[in-house]
């Protein structure tokens with residue numbers, strides 16, 4: 001499991017480093033907008049990693065003037081380096097970010 005997560009983490013890191021363009025904006029300002037993104041994610045094949053990254057607006061660095069990042073997000077599990085949002089459920093680095101960020 002740990003090595004599988006490591007391989008997935010690397011696959012995500014590589015796609016982002018290669019310049020994958022993701023939907024960073026619009027940031028969901030309301031619960032309705034947030035739910036609409038979740039709905040799009042639920043319609044994906046759960047193995048379609050690239051589409052998950054694109055729809056959720058992944059970045060491999062902190063975002064905006066507040067430097068938001070996974071580490072301070074309510075879905076981040078520090079010890080597993082894991083995003084626990086069910087629609088994502090992927091390993092993530094603490095300095096990454098996506099537009100589903102919440103505190």
Ligand code: SF4
Pocket residue numbers: 069070071073074075076082083084085088092096097098099100101102
């Ligand atoms: S929801 Fe986004 S910002 Fe939050 S932990 Fe998951 S990937 Fe990181």
